[in-house]
Amino acid sequence: MRLTVDPGLCQGHNRCTAVAPDLFDIDDEGYATAIGDVPAGSGELAQLAVDNCPEQAITLHRDA
Amino acid sequence: MGEATLPDGWVGDFDLYDPAYLDEPSSVWRAMREGCPVARSSRRGGAVLPVRHADIAAVARDTATFSSRALEATGPVPRPGNELRMPPITSDPPRHAGERKVLLPLFNRAAVAALEPGTREAAAALVDQVAGRPTVDAADAFARHIPIATIAAMLDLADDDVAQFSTWIVQFLKEGPRDQGARLAAIASITGYFTELVRGQRPVGGGGVVAELLRRRDEESLTEDQIVGMCFLLLVAGIDTTWSAIGSSLWHLAAHPDDRRRLAAEPELLPTAVEELIRVYAPITIARVANAPAEVGGCPVAAGERVLLPWAAANRDPAVFTDPDLVVLDRARNPHLAFGLGIHRCLGSGLARMEIRVALEEWLRRIPEFELDPDRPVTWTGGNVRGPESLWLQIPGSAP
Numbered sequence: 001m002r003l004t005v006d007p008g009l010c011q012g013h014n015r016c017t018a019v020a021p022d023l024f025d026i027d028d029e030g031y032a033t034a035i036g037d038v039p040a041g042s043g044e045l046a047q048l049a050v051d052n053c054p055e056q057a058i059t060l061h062r063d064a
Numbered sequence: 065m066g067e068a069t070l071p072d073g074w075v076g077d078f079d080l081y082d083p084a085y086l087d088e089p090s091s092v093w094r095a096m097r098e099g100c101p102v103a104r105s106s107r108r109g110g111a112v113l114p115v116r117h118a119d120i121a122a123v124a125r126d127t128a129t130f131s132s133r134a135l136e137a138t139g140p141v142p143r144p145g146n147e148l149r150m151p152p153i154t155s156d157p158p159r160h161a162g163e164r165k166v167l168l169p170l171f172n173r174a175a176v177a178a179l180e181p182g183t184r185e186a187a188a189a190l191v192d193q194v195a196g197r198p199t200v201d202a203a204d205a206f207a208r209h210i211p212i213a214t215i216a217a218m219l220d221l222a223d224d225d226v227a228q229f230s231t232w233i234v235q236f237l238k239e240g241p242r243d244q245g246a247r248l249a250a251i252a253s254i255t256g257y258f259t260e261l262v263r264g265q266r267p268v269g270g271g272g273v274v275a276e277l278l279r280r281r282d283e284e285s286l287t288e289d290q291i292v293g294m295c296f297l298l299l300v301a302g303i304d305t306t307w308s309a310i311g312s313s314l315w316h317l318a319a320h321p322d323d324r325r326r327l328a329a330e331p332e333l334l335p336t337a338v339e340e341l342i343r344v345y346a347p348i349t350i351a352r353v354a355n356a357p358a359e360v361g362g363c364p365v366a367a368g369e370r371v372l373l374p375w376a377a378a379n380r381d382p383a384v385f386t387d388p389d390l391v392v393l394d395r396a397r398n399p400h401l402a403f404g405l406g407i408h409r410c411l412g413s414g415l416a417r418m419e420i421r422v423a424l425e426e427w428l429r430r431i432p433e434f435e436l437d438p439d440r441p442v443t444w445t446g447g448n449v450r451g452p453e454s455l456w457l458q459i460p461g462s463a464p
Contacts, residue, residue, distance in 0.1 A: 011409040012168070015399065018335065029168035030414070051397040054405055 002061040003034035003046050009057035016049040016058060023049060034058065068094040078105045078113060080138055080349075080372075081242075086446045090389060093377040102363040108138035111351070111370040112360055117381035117401070119361035120373050123352055124405040130352035130371060131156050132408060137349050137448045138241050141370050148251060150297035151290050153408055160407060166284050167294060167411055170218075170273050176414045179214055183419055186213035187426040195430050195459070199437055203311045203455040210423050211306035214415065215298055220272025225257075229299065237304045241447040258295040262288055273298065298412075305347055306416045308451020309402075310423045312345035313338075315452050316391060317424075318436045323393055328432035331425055337393040338421050343400035344391050346376035347449045350404065375401045376450075434459050 003023055005016070012030030016023070022039075023046055024032045038046045038060070050058045068091050071082045075096070079085070085092050093115040096103060103113040114120055123130050132154055134147045147154060152163035169175070190209055194200045208230070216226045232250050240247030260266045261274055268274050277291045317324040327337055350373050358365045365371060379400045380388040386397075403410035410416070436442070440456035 011406060013403065013409055014173075014414060015339075018339075026173060028172055029165065030172050048396060052399050054399045054401055056399075 001038040001043055001046065002036055003038050003049070004036075004059050004061065005032050005034050006057045006059070007031065007033075009055045011055050011057075013054055015052040015054065019052050020045040020049040032057075068098060070095045070099070075100045075103045077107060078103045079107050080105070080111070081108075081446050086444045086450075089374065089376070089450065090380055093374070093380060094389075097381070102361040104363070109136075109140045109370060111137070111372050112363065112365050113372045113374070114361045115374065115377040115381075116361060117378040117384045120375070120378040120401070121405055123360055123371055124373060124401075124408070126358075127157055127160075127407060129355055129358045131355050132160075132352060134353050134370070135351050135448070136241070137351050137372055139244065139247075141353055141368060148296075149289065149293045150300065151293050152411075153297055153301065154293075157407070162284075163290065163294075164407075164411070166277070166280065166286070170276060171411050171415055173414060176418050179217055179415065180418055180422060182217045183210060183214045184422050184426060186210060187423050188430075191426050191430045197459065199440075199456060199458050201454050202314050202457050203307070203452045206427070207310040207314065207423070207452075207455070208304070208307040210310060210419055211303045211416075214306075214419055215302045218272060218302075218415075219274055219295065219298065220269025222267065222269070228257075229303075233299065233303050236300065237449065238445065238453075254296055254299060255292060258292045259288070261295070262291050301410070302412050302415070304445075304449050304451070306419050308347035308445065308449050309342055309345065309416065309420050311452040311455050312347065312450075313341040313420060313424055314427065314434075314457070315436070315442055315455055316341060316345065317428075318434055318455075318457055320391065321435070323391060324428075324432070324434070326393060327424070328428045331428065333393055334421050334425055335417075336395065336398075338417055338424070339398050339400065340391055340393055340395045342402040342417075342420065343379045343385070343395075343398055344376070344389070345450075346379050346400065346402035347451050348402075348404070349374040349448055349450070350408075351448075373404075375404060431459055433461065 010031050016032050017026050023035055026032055046060050050060050071084045096115045101116045105111050134142050152160045155163055187210055190206050194205055212230050232254050235246050236250035261268050274295060327333060352371045354365045354367055354369050356367050360371055382388050403413040434457045437456035437458050442455050443453045445451055445453050
């Protein structure tokens with residue numbers, strides 16, 4: 001599974017890093033990037049991050 | 065949760081200050097969703113009011129059609145060029161992005177973490193003063209002082225100026241929407257103060273946002289008006305918004321003993337609980353002004369007309385949230401819009417979250433038991449910001 005953040009949609013709400021701090025990096029301006037490959041056992045957390053993004057900027061690629 | 069009813073004549077000519085709407089706007093939103101989800105009004109400068117999440121989000125995202133040049137929920141829509149400028153919130157693309165970029169690092173996680181000890185100290189000192197009293201107005205004696213202390217620290221203002229700010233803020237935000245004279249007087253006072261700071265006619269603390277903006281003035285080509293406007297924004301957007309959220313949260317906990325006991329017993333729930341409390345009690349209704357004839361939720365909007373975005377209405381839309389009117393302290397899925405949506409997402413959202421969390425944590429640690437004073441019911445502010453104007457609480461066990 002891979003997690004991606006659309007930089008055109010992320011507005012820096014930081015909800016993703018609040019629910020799944022290990023799956024995202026936040027830059028100095030508050031914008032998020034995903035670490036990419038989701039570690040085994042973190043699928044549910046990754047989905048929670050997707051579900052909590054007000055901008056719908058995060059995608060979980062389940063077949064990647 | 066009130067019955068879903070609309071005040072008489074609401075859909076065709078609502079009044080944002082209707083007592084029923086001030087008291088419980090969610091029952092109005094619920095009734096509108098079931099009937100006509102967009103209302104309009106000719107009163108107080110006129111406005112169009114969508115309440116569905118999809119309609120509110122669509123307006124927030126369409127910055128080309130819906131300008132942020134005037135954000136006031138009531139009062140005459142100013143002619144272009146006559147607005148109160150508070151960049152970047154009142155700016156549209158393309159000007160907006162550069163102005164926002166200047167401020168973003170000043171609100172990042174490290175900046176917020178650096179302010180947390182001061183906020184906690186202020187909250188603890190306020191709770192100490194309150195804890196011995198049998199009854200207290202928590203809005204006046206607690207909630208409002210927390211963001212004032214935090215923003216003053218952020219601007220690195222002289223201690224003597226802090227009380228003065230409180231007075232100006234009340235004048236601008238509380239009296240201003242209904243008293244144009246008070247509003248203009250407050251704007252003149254605040255603008256005058258910041259102009260003196262920027263011109264070096266008053267001492268500026270070296271550790272704050274004002275000093276940082278002055279240092280970066282040349283590299284970012286900032287004008288005096290932009291810096292003064294940015295300082296004005298911090299004061300206006302950062303204070304009664306947060307104090308309203310803290311007040312609404314305490315009101316909820318006073319009125320819902322099960323939630324209060326649970327949060328007092330499980331403080332580790334606070335970060336999630338804060339998100340839920342601000343979802344349900346999101347204080348802000350922001351405005352946009354249509355640049356051209358447009359449509360909101362199927363209803364026509366004329367060029368120059370105001371559109372209101374009540375974020376809490378979006379947060380209570382059953383199309384997006386399960387049991388939307390219920391506070392669920394550990395709600396897992398919560399993509400709320402309490403801080404807005406799109407390019408104007410509240411710059412201070414991390415700061416506000418910290419302040420609300422710390423305020424509730426310090427309050428509950430010392431005062432886990434409290435309830436609403438039945439003799440002095442809460443009154444709510446309206447317009448751009450909804451929160452308890454006064455919040456009389458009884459604290460059992462305190463000396464009478």
